Amino acid sequence: MTIASGSETIHKPRILCLHGGGVSAKIFRLQARRLISTLAPYFRLVFADGPYASEMHADLKPVYGQIGKGTCRRWSRWLPHHQASDNETAITDIEHSLRMAMKTDPGTGEWVALMGFSQGAKLAISILLENQFRKQEGPHLEGFAGVYWKFGVILAGRALPYALSQRTLDNPYFDPPGGLPSLNVDTVHFPDQLQTPTLHVHGLRDQGLKMHQQLLHHFTSRESALLIEWDEGHRVPIKSCDTNAVTSGILTVAKAANVL
Numbered sequence: 001m002t003i004a005s006g007s008e009t010i011h012k013p014r015i016l017c018l019h020g021g022g023v024s025a026k027i028f029r030l031q032a033r034r035l036i037s038t039l040a041p042y043f044r045l046v047f048a049d050g051p052y053a054s055e056m057h058a059d060l061k062p063v064y065g066q067i068g069k070g071t072c073r074r075w076s077r078w079l080p081h082h083q084a085s086d087n088e089t090a091i092t093d094i095e096h097s098l099r100m101a102m103k104t105d106p107g108t109g110e111w112v113a114l115m116g117f118s119q120g121a122k123l124a125i126s127i128l129l130e131n132q133f134r135k136q137e138g139p140h141l142e143g144f145a146g147v148y149w150k151f152g153v154i155l156a157g158r159a160l161p162y163a164l165s166q167r168t169l170d171n172p173y174f175d176p177p178g179g180l181p182s183l184n185v186d187t188v189h190f191p192d193q194l195q196t197p198t199l200h201v202h203g204l205r206d207q208g209l210k211m212h213q214q215l216l217h218h219f220t221s222r223e224s225a226l227l228i229e230w231d232e233g234h235r236v237p238i239k240s241c242d243t244n245a246v247t248s249g250i251l252t253v254a255k256a257a258n259v260l
Contacts, residue, residue, distance in 0.1 A: 018120030022057030048101035121157025
């Protein structure tokens with residue numbers, strides 16, 4: 001079943017949306033309902049489920065406990081008890097999940113962007129970096145999940161990005177997708193800053209703010225990245241004043257990417 005914007009967006013350019021860890025495509029759609037509405041004149045949002053079953057993230061239980069019971073997913077490990085997988089399998093599983101969400105969506109618009117929250121934001125910027133490496137190797141290579149994504153929306157995404165091919169699996173600036181995330185890695189000298197336009201949304205009361213800032217300042221170029229800060233914690237913006245600001249930011253980076 002496709003989880004996406006309404007039928008009025010069927011021919012709009014499409015943004016593939018990646019939920020956080022311990023969430024689901026269905027819940028992420030609910031979290032992003034205001035953004036779906038404000039972006040409907042411009043984009044169709046399509047929501048993908050992560051490849052691995054997961055317990056619900058504790059922060060969501062008070063609001064989404066019944067909706068998410070037994071349906072939550074994750075893109076990678078973030079807790080020690082999560083089952084490990086080898087990195088090649090993890091990369092294949094992630095890409096398969098994206099391709100299935102794209103294949104089942106009835107929309108006809110071009111796939112143009114990725115939008116992720118938390119673990120999904122970390123994955124989104126990882127895909128953009130992987131595509132940048134592929135482009136540098138030559139035009140014969142296909143983009144990750146079959147697309148060269150034109151811009152990204154990074155909602156509370158933290159460093160380090162995931163390694164998504166042999167190009168970066170042994171790179172100390174990248175986390176292995178089959179393992180646990182690294183902490184306290186000095187990334188100030190990361191040499192391959194992302195050039196693809198990105199919008200970064202940081203909650204000033206988010207406990208992971210320092211790692212979100214690390215991802216922005218060390219892994220993206222100043223010329224291509226736009227930052228919006230809001231006075232909240234680790235959640236998706238829902239109030240009109242906040243979603244209007246994020247929508248404006250998305251339209252700005254979309255124009256920078258020559259999508260609009």
